[in-house]
Amino acid sequence: MLSPLPPPLPTAANTVTWTATAGSIGTGPTATGAAQTYTAPGAGSTATVTATTVDTPAAAASATVTLVAPSAVAVTVTPATLELMTGTGTQQFAAAVSPITNTAVTWSGTGVSAAGLFSASGLAGGTYPVTATSQSLGTLTGSATVTLVAPASVSVAVTPTPTTVLVGATKQFTASVTGLTTTHQGVTWSVSGGGTISSSGLFTATTAGSFTVTATNSFSAVQGTAPVTVQLPVAIASFTAAKTTLTAGSSTSLSWVVTNSTSQAIDNGLGAVAATGSISVNPAVTTTYVLTAQGLGGPVTRSVTITAVAPASISSFTVTPTIVLPNRAATLTAVFTGGTGIITPGIGAVTSGIPITTPLLSAGTTYTLTVTNGAGDPITATATVAVSGSLNFDLNTDGVVDLLDLLTFAKHYGTTTVTALALADFNSDGKVDDLDLAILLGGL
Numbered sequence: 001m002l003s004p005l006p007p008p009l010p011t012a013a014n015t016v017t018w019t020a021t022a023g024s025i026g027t028g029p030t031a032t033g034a035a036q037t038y039t040a041p042g043a044g045s046t047a048t049v050t051a052t053t054v055d056t057p058a059a060a061a062s063a064t065v066t067l068v069a070p071s072a073v074a075v076t077v078t079p080a081t082l083e084l085m086t087g088t089g090t091q092q093f094a095a096a097v098s099p100i101t102n103t104a105v106t107w108s109g110t111g112v113s114a115a116g117l118f119s120a121s122g123l124a125g126g127t128y129p130v131t132a133t134s135q136s137l138g139t140l141t142g143s144a145t146v147t148l149v150a151p152a153s154v155s156v157a158v159t160p161t162p163t164t165v166l167v168g169a170t171k172q173f174t175a176s177v178t179g180l181t182t183t184h185q186g187v188t189w190s191v192s193g194g195g196t197i198s199s200s201g202l203f204t205a206t207t208a209g210s211f212t213v214t215a216t217n218s219f220s221a222v223q224g225t226a227p228v229t230v231q232l233p234v235a236i237a238s239f240t241a242a243k244t245t246l247t248a249g250s251s252t253s254l255s256w257v258v259t260n261s262t263s264q265a266i267d268n269g270l271g272a273v274a275a276t277g278s279i280s281v282n283p284a285v286t287t288t289y290v291l292t293a294q295g296l297g298g299p300v301t302r303s304v305t306i307t308a309v310a311p312a313s314i315s316s317f318t319v320t321p322t323i324v325l326p327n328r329a330a331t332l333t334a335v336f337t338g339g340t341g342i343i344t345p346g347i348g349a350v351t352s353g354i355p356i357t358t359p360l361l362s363a364g365t366t367y368t369l370t371v372t373n374g375a376g377d378p379i380t381a382t383a384t385v386a387v388s389g390s391l392n393f394d395l396n397t398d399g400v401v402d403l404l405d406l407l408t409f410a411k412h413y414g415t416t417t418v419t420a421l422a423l424a425d426f427n428s429d430g431k432v433d434d435l436d437l438a439i440l441l442g443g444l
Contacts (some may be wrong), residue, residue, distance in 0.1 A: 014022050015054045022047035022064070029054050040067055068100055075105060075142030080381040082146045083181055084120045086219055091118045095132035095142055102136040111146070116368050118146055125150035127218050147181075149220065154179035156187065156224030158215050163203040163226065165195075166233040166297045173201040175215035175224055186221035194230040205230040232260045234295025239302040241289075247377045248308040251282040256291055256302075309374040312339035317369045317381040319358075321438035322427050323388050328442055329362045330385040332367055340374040391426055393440055409440055 022040040038049055044067045052060040076096045084091065093116040097103040107116045109130040111123055118130060125148050134140040157176045165171045165200040175177060177185035191197045194211035195204045201327055203213060205228075213226045237257040246252050255278040258264045265272045278342045281289070288305040315335040324330050333355045334341050341350045347367065350356055358365070366384040393401045395408035412424045412432050424432045426439040 001106050009195040016051040017054060018051055020047055020049045020051065020065075022067070025049060037399055038065065042066070043067075043069075052361070070137055070140065073100055073134065073137055073196060074098060075134050075140055077130060077144040080144050082118070082144065083184055083219075084146065084148055086120060086123060086125050086148045086150045091146070092116060093118060093130055093132070093144060097134050097140075099138075100136060100267050102134075104135040105132040105142075106135055107132055109272045120146075120148055123148055125153060149179060151220055151222055154217065154220045154222040156215050156217050156222050158213060158224040158226040161226035162229065164229045164231060164296075165203065166231055167205050167208055168233070169205055169297075171203045171228070173197070173203060173213055173215070173226065175201065177217050177222075180217070182221060184217075184286050186218050187215040187224075188218055190214045190216070191228070194228065203228065208232050222395070231296055233297030234261045234293050234300055235259050236291060236293055236300055236302040239291045239304055241304045241306050243269075243375070244285075244305065245307045245309060246375045247311045250284055250375070250377065252306065253278045253280050254289060254304065258291075258293045261293040261295040261296075261298070264291060266291050281306070289413050307374075311377065312371040312373040312379050313337045314369060314371055314379060314381045317367075317383050319367065319383040319385045320435075321440075321442045322384070322435055323386040323391065323439045324361055324442050325391060326362055326387055326389055328387075329360055330358045330442070331355045332358060332383060334369045334371075334381075336369070336371045339371040339378075341369060341371045343367050343369050358385065361385060363387050395424065406440065409437065413437070 014032040016032060017028040018025045018030070019027070019038055019245070020038065022044050023039050025038045026036055042049070047065040048062050049065060050057055050060055050062045052058055078094050079091070082091050093107070093112070095105040097105060097117065107114055107130070110128050111120065112118050112130050116132070128146040128148065130144040130146060132142045149175060155178050159174055159176070163171060166425045169339070173189070175187045177187065189197045189199060189201050191203060191214070192212045193207065194209050195206040197203045197213060201215070208230050210227065210229050213228050216223045235258070237259055239254070239256040241252055241254055243252040256273070256276070258275045261275055262273060263272065268287060270289070273279065283306050286305065286307045288303050290301055290303045292299050292301050311335060315337070317331070317334045318329045320333070332343060332347065334343065334350050334352060336352050341352060342348060343350050344367070345358070346359060347356060364384065364386040366382050370378050372378040393405055395405040398404065409424050414432060416431055424436055425434045429435065
């Protein structure tokens with residue numbers, strides 16, 4: 001490799017002679033600017049080539065030649081391997097020649113242009129070599145390989161196939177591509193309906209029906225498919241009780257709606273039932289009923305609890321006295337369990353066993369005690385107080401109603417003689433007893 005010479009010397013002849021420290025070069029003389037061929041030696045690393053003027057005074061210039069052994073020179077073609085589909089596609093190849101400065105190459109091979117452009121147009125499937133030959137070292141070459149693939153030799157298999165997916169569930173699909181190198185085995189996913197599919201092949205079902213999952217090889221456009229059936233899972237749309245709290249032993253109804261089932265049953269002895277229906281139950285204790293439905297995605301269950309509460313009970317409901325004079329009050333006493341008590345009319349909520357005084361009465365009144373348990377089931381009892389303006393409490397006929405009349409009453413207490421009844425049986429029940437005493441006390 002010769003370094004550039006300096007400009008010609010300002011002499012008349014303008015001729016030079018040549019020498020080399022290694023290798024050979026014609027000695028000349030030659031005219032300034034004329035080319036001279038240098039022949040490299042068989043070995044070595046550098047050589048110096050010198051041009052010396054013939055004119056006087058003499059002048060000289062030198063160039064350094066780097067010597068490279070042929071075995072150290074390499075031609076590299078990129079890309080080294082290439083895969084294309086038949087009928088379409090081109091690829092520009094590049095060649096690097098090192099470590100020499102003359103990097104020019106000559107391209108050869110089927111489908112390769114002089115500039116190193118490969119075209120697959122018109123070529124059948126197969127393997128095609130691409131060669132770059134160094135123009136400075138005619139026997140030195142570099143190569144690359146082009147593989148042309150026919151679409152018919154590429155296949156895409158999608159799994160699982162066929163398959164069934166429930167609405168709301170997911171299914172992972174995979175694709176296996178054969179006939180292509182690993183670099184070109186990628187696919188894109190699509191589905192004809194029934195849900196969505198991700199770029200990784202995860203299908204999410206949203207709508208029942210029959211659909212097709214497709215994997216398309218991005219490189220070859222070859223597709224693979226798998227049928228997918230989307231079905232509705234078994235479901236319990238509703239399971240309810242008409243009353244969730246009731247009096248022990250009383251009845252209520254269970255109602256249910258089941259969809260997409262093969263069978264269904266209710267525990268606690270009720271057994272198999274239709275997909276839609278109702279049934280009467282009368283639990284004696286708090287009971288949880290479980291409805292179990294069989295089918296795709298099942299079994300599924302739903303439960304409902306019915307709370308059984310004790311019935312209310314009224315031990316007694318009394319009014320004292322049972323007969324009063326006008327504008328006098330009476331006392332009501334209710335004894336009950338298992339619920340809340342209300343007395344009507346005009347009294348309201350009461351506590352069991354606690355006496356309560358009525359308003360002043362001008363007319364006879366029947367009071368109703370209503371006791372309601374936790375299930376809302378009421379029971380009732382009544383007590384009546386009469387109002388009479390004709391009661392005679394002056395039993396000793398002294399013109400004054402006082403404690404002396406109470407002593408007279410005591411003489412007749414517990415008797416049933418005509419005289420006693422006529423005098424002290426105020427409530428006309430055929431006996432003189434505590435009820436009559438209460439009436440008398442109310443009048444004192």
